[in-house]
Amino acid sequence: MQAALRALNQLVTDGVVGDYAIGGAIGASFYIDALQTEDIDAFVILPVAVSGLVSLTPIYQALLAQGGVEEREYIRFGEWPVQILTDANNLIAEAIREAQKVEFEHIPTRVFRAEHLCAVALQTGRPKDTLRVTMFLEQGRVDVEALHMVAGRYGLTAQLMQALRRTGGGDAGD
């Protein structure tokens, strides 16, 4: 995974992306038990193009130039496919902006905060996302008050209350 992180850091240094942060299962594994996943989800802030067109081409080109191998919608570094995902909504944009700085094998990187990983999972709402939120709550690895605030800002309170009820942590009384 080190090669992928070095390449992502280089994207920021070279101004190809504004910034990036790791989300998805690899990001979640920073906080909770390891989750099965095939890839690294790298969420990026795209620079504003003069044309106004949104394109991942410059990012893919830069990653290929750093030794990545194109493979369907991924760029593979060693055994790790990297999927580039954009700041497609304001929740993701906030998650990237407020990501925490961490290290992986002494390589600096950024990971979504726990409350943002949960909020994105609540928004996505697939069974595996539901499981992920349950794990955060059951393992006590998310500040529930902070999660309530994020959920409130992005219209996800109902989904959060449902998750809290499932884990016995809800106070909705029903």
Next chain:
Amino acid sequence: MLEIDEAKTALNRRVKQSLRRDLRAKSWEDKVASIARMNAAARIAQEAMRKALEDKAKRSDAGPV
């Protein structure tokens, strides 16, 4: 009727909690390495399954008429 041995149930619970504590104590690097091993194991299992299906298809083609 279900009969429960409370002492053994408590022992099982302690064993599970101990494993859970160990898993949580793992570093991010350790957890990512676990994920990589899970993926490698999944690839081996998929390959074995593919080969088993191929062999089964061959046997069925060569079977008695």
